[in-house]
Amino acid sequence: MILHLTTILVFQLIGETLTRSLGWVVPGPVLGMALLLIFFMAVPRVAKAIQPTAQGLLSHLSLLFVPAGVGIVGHMDRMGTDGPAILLALLISTALSIAVGALVFSTLAKWMGAEE
Amino acid sequence: MNELTQIWTYLAEEPLLWLTATLIAYSVGDAAFKASGRRPYVNPVLIAVTLLAVVLWMTATPYQTYFEGAQFVHFMLGPATVALAAPLYGNLSRIRRSAIPLICALLAGSVTAIFSALGVAYAMGLRGDILVSIAPKSVTAPVALGISESMGGQPTLTAVLVILTGVMGAVMATPLLDRLGVTDWRARGFAVGVASHGIGTARAFQVNETAGAFAGIGMGLNALLTTVLAPVIVSLFL
Numbered sequence: 001m002i003l004h005l006t007t008i009l010v011f012q013l014i015g016e017t018l019t020r021s022l023g024w025v026v027p028g029p030v031l032g033m034a035l036l037l038i039f040f041m042a043v044p045r046v047a048k049a050i051q052p053t054a055q056g057l058l059s060h061l062s063l064l065f066v067p068a069g070v071g072i073v074g075h076m077d078r079m080g081t082d083g084p085a086i087l088l089a090l091l092i093s094t095a096l097s098i099a100v101g102a103l104v105f106s107t108l109a110k111w112m113g114a115e116e
Numbered sequence: 117m118n119e120l121t122q123i124w125t126y127l128a129e130e131p132l133l134w135l136t137a138t139l140i141a142y143s144v145g146d147a148a149f150k151a152s153g154r155r156p157y158v159n160p161v162l163i164a165v166t167l168l169a170v171v172l173w174m175t176a177t178p179y180q181t182y183f184e185g186a187q188f189v190h191f192m193l194g195p196a197t198v199a200l201a202a203p204l205y206g207n208l209s210r211i212r213r214s215a216i217p218l219i220c221a222l223l224a225g226s227v228t229a230i231f232s233a234l235g236v237a238y239a240m241g242l243r244g245d246i247l248v249s250i251a252p253k254s255v256t257a258p259v260a261l262g263i264s265e266s267m268g269g270q271p272t273l274t275a276v277l278v279i280l281t282g283v284m285g286a287v288m289a290t291p292l293l294d295r296l297g298v299t300d301w302r303a304r305g306f307a308v309g310v311a312s313h314g315i316g317t318a319r320a321f322q323v324n325e326t327a328g329a330f331a332g333i334g335m336g337l338n339a340l341l342t343t344v345l346a347p348v349i350v351s352l353f354l
């Protein structure tokens with residue numbers, strides 16, 4: 001458990017260090033995720049061992065963004081004026097993205113006969 | 117009364133109070149979500165955020181004071197992002213089997229999500245850091261906050277937009293995809309995961325196991341892709 005959590009933190013640390021020293025826009029933890037995925041492919045044994053710890057972290061994922069979400073209190077005046085425009089943008093874009101993504105996937109899968 | 121004020125003054129400055137308040141608010145939200153039969157619009161995070169915002173407002177507590185306690189929860193976003201590698205790895209064989217439709221749908225869904233959100237927002241007169249904060253809204257929250265911050269947006273605003281996008285996707289996915297006549301569960305799940313991350317994925321798992329698994333893949337891959345795409349597309353609007 002401690003070892004697995006340490007592995008995850010080490011990959012985050014590597015990600016943070018790399019993005020900062022190279023001046024990339026990629027968030028450190030995302031690079032850490034990509035590197036850990038590559039590491040899993042190279043050493044599948046580790047992936048199996050870390051699985052339960054990773055699942056534990058991810059099962060309460062939504063709790064983790066409550067603190068940032070509360071930060072909306074600092075944007076209340078802005079939400080009053082820009083709120084409707086923002087909501088409209090989110091609505092249209094979410095519907096379009098779901099429709100486009102699903103249609104592209106199902107059409108190509110049908111063409112290629114790619115079964116589950 | 118005076119003593120009570122003293123106790124309050126002490127507690128309000130300590131991390132313990134706001135850390136506990138965050139966990140209580142989330143538990144209340146989660147209980148409401150379960151009591152509703154897991155309806156997507158009864159979102160635990162949205163409930164928790166509203167409760168805490170009201171409490172902060174009533175007690176005149178600055179956000180900085182609140183965050184000093186809540187930062188212990190906030191910190192876990194980083195490790196949780198790294199941990200997303202595990203479910204992605206677990207689905208590698210599924211990703212390989214439908215690689216081409218999957219990659220094309222990922223590109224199409226991701227570009228559509230970012231471009232149409234920025235396009236509508238721009239047309240409605242929004243400019244500057246609000247656009248930057250909107251761009252990563254389809255991505256899972258920990259990654260979206262990181263993207264927003266590294267591009268000069270407002271991470272706290274992004275957090276709320278991410279949650280709203282997730283709730284919208286979870287609510288509209290089934291009726292929308294039924295109307296479009298998409299019957300492939302892989303396609304349905306994947307598109308929902310790309311457009312509305314974890315909240316959409318949780319909804320997909322409720323509807324169909326395959327859809328849920330592909331939603332998870334979509335969420336993970338879009339987190340990686342948007343990291344690269346968002347700065348490029350945002351630069352077109354600034």
